[in-house]
Amino acid sequence: MEQVLTAQPLDWIHGLCDQFTEITGWPLHFTPAKPGERKSLEAELCQNAKYCWYESIEDGKRTLGYLYLTLPYETANDHMFVTAIKLAELVGGLISKIETMGSSLELKNREVTTLMDVGLSVTRQEGLQDALQKLLEAALQLTGFRAAGFFLLNSESNQLSLRVQYCLHTFEIPFHRRKLKESPPDLEAFAHDALIVNRHENPELAKWLPGGCLTGVCVSVQSETGPFGTLWAFDRRARHLNERDVHILKSIGAQVSTILERAVLLKESQNQLRLKKELKVISESFPVELAQERDWDREFQAAVQSISHHEVGGDLCEFIPLSPHVTCFALGDASGDSIPAAVVMASVRGALRTLTEGPIEQARDTQHVISRINTALYHTSLPHQFMSMLYGVIDTRARTFTYTNAGHPAPFWVHKGKITTLTSHGMLLGVTESNDYDYSVIPICKNDIIVGFSDGISEAMSSERKMFRSDGIMKVLENHIEDTADEVMRGIWSKLQQHLEGGNDGDDRTLMVVKFAPNPE
Known part of the structure; x- marks a missing residue:
């Protein structure tokens, strides 16, 4: 095609x-x-x-x-x-x-x-109510009408409510709370911008005019984002309005719309500031955690670097001690980014913590843990939300590493100086209710290294539209086989930053390095 x-x-x-x-x-x-x-x-x-x-x-x-x-x-x-x-x-x-x-x-x-x-052309007022009052006053001065009122539309209930009036009391204006669908003049104004109501010429609409008023004009107040309400002007005389009067009222309506939009933007700005502060608090509750208790006989080193493109992200990397010689870890990447991804990640993190706090035999069963998390995520997330995850268990006494990989980028294993790619075992978490996941057990020797990463590392795009790929990780790893976990991690991360210079930096990124060697004192 x-x-x-x-x-x-x-x-x-x-x-x-x-x-x-x-x-x-x-x-x-x-x-x-x-x-x-x-x-x-x-x-x-x-x-x-x-x-x-x-x-x-x-x-x-x-x-x-x-x-x-x-x-x-x-x-x-x-x-x-x-x-x-x-x-x-x-x-x-x-x-x-x-x-x-x-x-x-x-x-x-x-x-x-x-x-x-x-908004820059609108005179600032101390408050929204005062600004609207000034506009109604100006409308009467310019057109010669005797009274005016502004009805605000509630978009959820489709009800108009009188919010500001000038030269009339609220009780003098009929239907100061009315359903939009039950008010033909307001509907007509929204459809054609303005409607002129004359008590003698339009007796069917006369009940929307205050007592003693013979003429009324209803003007729609709306912007490109939607309607705000209607502006009404009333007169005791039977007036035949010219185009100038209607144009002035429309202009006043446009200024009312501008003031209301500015008030909405100010509120949104305040909400965004509040949201940013709340996101900061949320991000601080999702740290990259390592088991670093000094009194544990842990014969491996662990180094992690993780950044989120937004205030919060969907990458997960946690180490959880199960016994003095057994540690599990999870490395995951939720679909999407920012808050939606963080919600998925938080759900998986909670399920992980619950499962690893149970009997150690279950926590060591990587198939069991991954399957349970998959089912939990399937039932608690939206259809388009899923997560890749590598769950592994390190046993330094038995000298084994057991893991299950659910759709996560395959990690590297450095064994006796040779670099290989570890096996994947199944589909992403949350795609279907039940999946058959497998597992692998590999022997670990002194100086073996495992390098795990999220796709934000391998798919990092340079200014020349080239991805870092897993090859970029392997090339660095080849030159750092004898180094500590922290030195390996910093070497890969440094090369990644060079690759990204001037390129795309639009994804969460997590890099994890585990080296099976005693921690340096």
């Missing part, structure tokens, strides 16, 4: 498809769709037998293109047909979610920029 170029920066989707293809062996492709081409593209994907599966990618407003699977290059991968489709559906849903959020954020940024420019 011929590629169709659009103005959308969708190159990252092609990169994701390449990674999917490399991991599963099933070719995943993405074709952008220009306006007017959707039907022809969908028809081709539906009718051509070479396409096994397809799904549209949306950004909340339009179709950006189509994700589709073709037959694998090798028939040995045919048995993964169902799994490949499920994973492709998951990937497609995540891509659409990301693009929708990006589109929404871009629109919001444009709106905020425009509102800030408008």
